[in-house]
Amino acid sequence: MKMNRRNRKAAGFTIVEVAVTLVISAIFIIGIVRLQASVSQLSIQQVQRRIASDLAYNNLRKYANDNQPTWFRCEVAGGVAKPNVLINGNITVRGLPSPVSQKVVATAPYLCGGGTGGVGMPIRIESVVTYGSNHRKVVHVSYAAF
Template sequence: MVKMRTDEGFTIVEVVVTLLFISIISLGILTMHTQVSILSIINRQDQKASYLAYDNMRKYVNGAPPTWFLCTSQLPGAVQQVLLDSEGHISELPGTTKQKVVASAPYGCGDTVSSLGMPIRVESVVTYGNGKRVTHVAYAAF
């Protein structure tokens, strides 16, 4: 009596197709993970720059009288005073980071004496990486 041999297991074609399918799925997952990681890093950098710009602005707009602002003109927008202008490396931010805080009197000063209620515009800008900018603006009473 002759026994018929039955093939057990997978053919080479089935193995190749399965490996190809698993490779495509794995590559898709790896690509998505890489993109999420890059977006997370970019988001963290933006957040760090935003905190830095906000902190720089709040050093001047903090509820205290603006003794740091010297108003010498009654013309709107004529007075612009640079309060902070620095450049250097900040941890977690790529490249050179530039920080600038500028104060101006958009409606003029009215008088050179403080506490008359004229607003002072304080603009804080942080530039980092390839020209990415974060700006925070607030007003203080003069």
């Protein structure tokens, strides 16, 4: 007895089913690869920000500490205290993209008047680290007694 074509069971998948499966799998794999690349880039940026933040904070702590601020000279011109640039320059830092610049500036926002008990007006100390071609910036600010 001969089987006709309609009664025979199909073995395996059709070419359309295989193609659809491959397309869906490719879309899924491309999505995972893009997500992994994005997570890696964010991780690198976070490490760079931490390094820049540590540098800015360490520069700030050199001046905003418990010692008498002998490094600050208060000069007023036109009713405004002149800023004292304490650090200003380009450096190379492992882990940060070039160019890297650091700047620490001290100002007397309330001028140079003396206070009570031997403590004067506060000195505002700002430490800025800028890095990379897109000029990412980290800023730390503190006050010291003058």
